[in-house]
Amino acid sequence: MDRFREIFDKRHDYAREWKARTGGRVLGYFCTYLPEELAYAAGALPVRIFGSHQPQDVTDRHIYSMYCPYCRDCLAQGLLGKYDYLDGIAKARSCIHMRNAFASWELNIPLSYSHFISTPSNIQSSRAKPFLIKELDRFKKSLEEWTAKEISQEDMERAIDIYNTNRCLTKQLYMLRQRTIPPILGAEAMDIVLSSQVMDKAEHNVLLQEIWQNIDQRQNERDPGIRLMLIGSEDDDTEFVRMVESLGATIVVDEHCTGTRYFWNEVISEEDKLAAIAQRYIERPPCPAKDFPERRRWPYIFKLIDDYHVQGVILIQQKFCDPHEFDIPPLIALLKERNIPSLFLEFDITTPIGQFRTRVEAFLEMLAMEVI
Amino acid sequence: MGIQSKYKSKPLDCWQKGKELRLNYYKSLITAREEGRLLVSGSGASCLALPAGLGDFVYFSGEPYGASIGYDPAFSLEAMEAAEARGYARDMCGYMRNYWGSMFLDRYYFGGPFPKPDFFLTRHLCDAGHGKWYQVCKEYYDVPLFVYEQPVTPPGVRFEDVIEYLASQLYDSIEWMEKITGRKYDDEKLIEASRNFFKSEALWGEICLLNQAIPAPLDLKSELALMPIAIGIRHQPEAVAFYEALRDEVKDRIANQIAAVGDERCRLMTDLTPPWNFLKMFRYFEKYGVVFVGIWVYCINSGQIEIREDGVVLPAKTPEERNMPLNNRADALRAIALWHLESPLSQAFSSPKRKAFDIIALAKYWRCEGVVMHYNRGCPLCTLGSPEAKLELQKAGFPVAIYEGNFADFRELDESQVLDRLETFIQSLGLSKLED
Numbered sequence: 001m002d003r004f005r006e007i008f009d010k011r012h013d014y015a016r017e018w019k020a021r022t023g024g025r026v027l028g029y030f031c032t033y034l035p036e037e038l039a040y041a042a043g044a045l046p047v048r049i050f051g052s053h054q055p056q057d058v059t060d061r062h063i064y065s066m067y068c069p070y071c072r073d074c075l076a077q078g079l080l081g082k083y084d085y086l087d088g089i090a091k092a093r094s095c096i097h098m099r100n101a102f103a104s105w106e107l108n109i110p111l112s113y114s115h116f117i118s119t120p121s122n123i124q125s126s127r128a129k130p131f132l133i134k135e136l137d138r139f140k141k142s143l144e145e146w147t148a149k150e151i152s153q154e155d156m157e158r159a160i161d162i163y164n165t166n167r168c169l170t171k172q173l174y175m176l177r178q179r180t181i182p183p184i185l186g187a188e189a190m191d192i193v194l195s196s197q198v199m200d201k202a203e204h205n206v207l208l209q210e211i212w213q214n215i216d217q218r219q220n221e222r223d224p225g226i227r228l229m230l231i232g233s234e235d236d237d238t239e240f241v242r243m244v245e246s247l248g249a250t251i252v253v254d255e256h257c258t259g260t261r262y263f264w265n266e267v268i269s270e271e272d273k274l275a276a277i278a279q280r281y282i283e284r285p286p287c288p289a290k291d292f293p294e295r296r297r298w299p300y301i302f303k304l305i306d307d308y309h310v311q312g313v314i315l316i317q318q319k320f321c322d323p324h325e326f327d328i329p330p331l332i333a334l335l336k337e338r339n340i341p342s343l344f345l346e347f348d349i350t351t352p353i354g355q356f357r358t359r360v361e362a363f364l365e366m367l368a369m370e371v372i
Numbered sequence: 373m374g375i376q377s378k379y380k381s382k383p384l385d386c387w388q389k390g391k392e393l394r395l396n397y398y399k400s401l402i403t404a405r406e407e408g409r410l411l412v413s414g415s416g417a418s419c420l421a422l423p424a425g426l427g428d429f430v431y432f433s434g435e436p437y438g439a440s441i442g443y444d445p446a447f448s449l450e451a452m453e454a455a456e457a458r459g460y461a462r463d464m465c466g467y468m469r470n471y472w473g474s475m476f477l478d479r480y481y482f483g484g485p486f487p488k489p490d491f492f493l494t495r496h497l498c499d500a501g502h503g504k505w506y507q508v509c510k511e512y513y514d515v516p517l518f519v520y521e522q523p524v525t526p527p528g529v530r531f532e533d534v535i536e537y538l539a540s541q542l543y544d545s546i547e548w549m550e551k552i553t554g555r556k557y558d559d560e561k562l563i564e565a566s567r568n569f570f571k572s573e574a575l576w577g578e579i580c581l582l583n584q585a586i587p588a589p590l591d592l593k594s595e596l597a598l599m600p601i602a603i604g605i606r607h608q609p610e611a612v613a614f615y616e617a618l619r620d621e622v623k624d625r626i627a628n629q630i631a632a633v634g635d636e637r638c639r640l641m642t643d644l645t646p647p648w649n650f651l652k653m654f655r656y657f658e659k660y661g662v663v664f665v666g667i668w669v670y671c672i673n674s675g676q677i678e679i680r681e682d683g684v685v686l687p688a689k690t691p692e693e694r695n696m697p698l699n700n701r702a703d704a705l706r707a708i709a710l711w712h713l714e715s716p717l718s719q720a721f722s723s724p725k726r727k728a729f730d731i732i733a734l735a736k737y738w739r740c741e742g743v744v745m746h747y748n749r750g751c752p753l754c755t756l757g758s759p760e761a762k763l764e765l766q767k768a769g770f771p772v773a774i775y776e777g778n779f780a781d782f783r784e785l786d787e788s789q790v791l792d793r794l795e796t797f798i799q800s801l802g803l804s805k806l807e808d
């Protein structure tokens with residue numbers, strides 16, 4: 001398990017080493033709506049751009065301060081040269097905060113390639129899929145032009161297969177956390193998903209298979225304590241998760257984009273590969289920015305709550321994250337209606353772990369009394 | 373006796389008529405139901421012509437209503453607090469929170485209970501509002517909502533499938549409206565309303581551009597007061613007639629050198645809507661002979677202009693003026709889709725680079741000596757790329773001042789700090805107060 005964490009912590013070294021080893025190009029992406037399969041089929045390594053959780057002062061000239069800390073932190077890494085190994089960047093439509101980070105990256109950091117995909121927000125419309133297929137086709141063609149290589153049907157099949165394997169293995173590991181004593185902690189699960197977003201999926205699959213083969217030998221004597229679920233904005237703050245799990249709780253499942261929203265559904269095979277990929281991104285657990293007019297998030301969240309025997313929910317929201325600001329109030333009301341206690345926390349670039357510790361402790365104490 | 377002004381100045385003759393239209397529009401929302409008219413609500417950026425095929429209706433535009441409340445800090449505070457009491461964050465769209473709060477309080481700003489719409493129909497351009505805004509309303513009232521989305525495509529690029537995506541959603545909206553209302557849809561009415569819609573938007577854009585003249589015939593306060601007509605009723609013949617009269621009057625003012633600010637000495641523009649409860653700041657700067665000749669977002673939101681790739685700014689041509697006939701439903705919906713996609717507003721939201729380019733083009737067109745930018749905490753979409761636009765403006769040689777505020781939430785505005793900041797800016801342009 002430590003390997004996942006190590007790779008994520010040294011993700012820049014990993015990408016540089018991958019590049020040197022394969023001679024391939026590295027494509028930075030900003031949101032999990034990006035159809036990575038296509039970039040992978042083009043022979044590129046898609047890596048998700050993350051922040052560093054360190055205070056910075058380089059983005060104020062480029063992004064207004066009331067944009068979310070996560071998008072500013074991501075851009076800061078680019079401006080500070082941490083991603084100097086990237087050959088290109090790509091972005092799918094999600095929220096306007098990340099759109100600004102992407103645009104500012106394009107304007108201020110010279111690269112040979114950038115591409116924006118207008119992934120529909122109105123995904124519940126029957127018109128969304130045909131349109132997304134066209135957008136994927138444009139993305140595919142731009143990749144072909146960039147890499148001077150045609151993406152064949154076999155390339156796409158292979159990429160889809162490797163990505164599906166990754167999703168399937170990760171999901172299987174997640175499902176073990178339904179057990180009374182989950183063999184994998186929340187922090188470990190997060191390391192798995194985070195590393196998958198910066199690694200070559202074929203290599204990540206090898207690590208996942210190793211874990212899977214040895215999972216029954218994992219002696220987890222630890223009392224899981226209170227079973228928690230994390231819901232909300234992007235969250236790659238493993239330090240926070242470790243802190244929560246050090247207080248007599250276990251995060252058994254999550255619904256955010258460095259968790260289940262990223263990998264939960266697979267591409268279902270069909271002859272037209274672009275159509276198959278489009279279907280997957282239309283049907284994936286939605287980001288709140290794409291969840292209207294009906295609510296598709298709610299049934300998904302409550303199924304996870306039931307399946308994973310969740311006793312309490314921690315709602316995480318990056319400051320100023322409007323997609324989640326829309327959904328959190330009705331979600332809190334629904335959780336309350338169903339007697340599921342929740343704790344709301346607002347994250348900034350740096351997380352005030354000490355202050356959060358006190359609040360999480362109080363939440364867990366309250367939950368412990370309810371469980372008794 | 374005071375010193376004589378440089379130019380003649382007088383109020384607009386159309387002013388009273390404009391006020392009447394505005395008030396009648398807000399009153400029509402109260403009486404719509406008893407008069408048997410449908411009440412439809414959604415973003416003011418939507419195509420108001422769409423429900424016309426169902427018969428008589430009133431479109432309750434969310435943004436101008438949020439702005440009206442923004443004028444009145446006492447009402448706005450109650451509305452904002454009602455939204456916050458339900459857990460909605462203070463940094464969300466300010467117009468939306470005013471609208472929601474008024475809905476939660478069941479108090480319509482212009483009197484009586486909040487006008488509950490028969491259904492919601494909105495264009496989705498803004499990922500920080502629009503679809504999600506009216507989802508909350510749909511659930512609150514348990515009435516149907518239809519959203520049609522505008523894709524985010526690169527400026528200047530028109531793929532056939534992008535037009536098709538937008539137009540096909542408009543088709544679906546018609547079938548959906550027929551289903552939920554049980555009414556038969558009349559395409560002739562759609563065509564007529566679309567015609568008015570295009571004409572009003574083109575006229576409003578043209579009127580804003582006429583402020584290129586020296587002295588400027590319109591000031592910003594007049595523009596701010598006259599634009600809600602465009603947002604509320606721009607699919608109606610009354611709006612077209614009004615804007616034609618206004619355009620003619622503005623041309624007449626230009627011919628006769630009638631100025632909005634008699635002592636025009638310096639021309640500035642701003643990018644975004646200012647705080648509605650603080651419009652007095654524009655009057656304040658008139659003491660320096662400063663005239664604000666326009667707002668970037670105003671002439672392209674519910675107005676249409678053309679900003680060409682080479683920076684040339686032109687009034688927009690309606691589809692029929694471009695030889696695109698409006699003979700049937702398909703023609704009308706395709707024309708609406710194209711109109712939306714070609715709007716400089718949509719293009720700017722697709723690309724902050726394009727936004728900077730357009731603001732510079734307008735600053736040149738309006739012959740501005742500087743630009744005042746509003747970092748508007750109430751509109752996440754409008755501030756997309758603002759800091760990049762500021763850098764580009766400076767590179768192009770325009771002095772730029774920035775103030776932070778919120779067009780709809782007065783709690784986020786420090787008036788004296790804004791005045792201080794802007795006063796320093798104006799003095800840095802070499803201006804001093806005119807003698808009384």
Ligand code: SF4
Pocket residue numbers: 068069070071095096097098233234318320321322323324
């Ligand atoms: S945290 Fe929220 S606002 Fe920030 S990038 Fe993610 S979805 Fe957008």
Ligand code: SF4
Pocket residue numbers: 435465466467468498499500501502505750751752753754
């Ligand atoms: S954030 Fe701005 S663009 Fe979006 S709905 Fe509100 S006023 Fe409109």
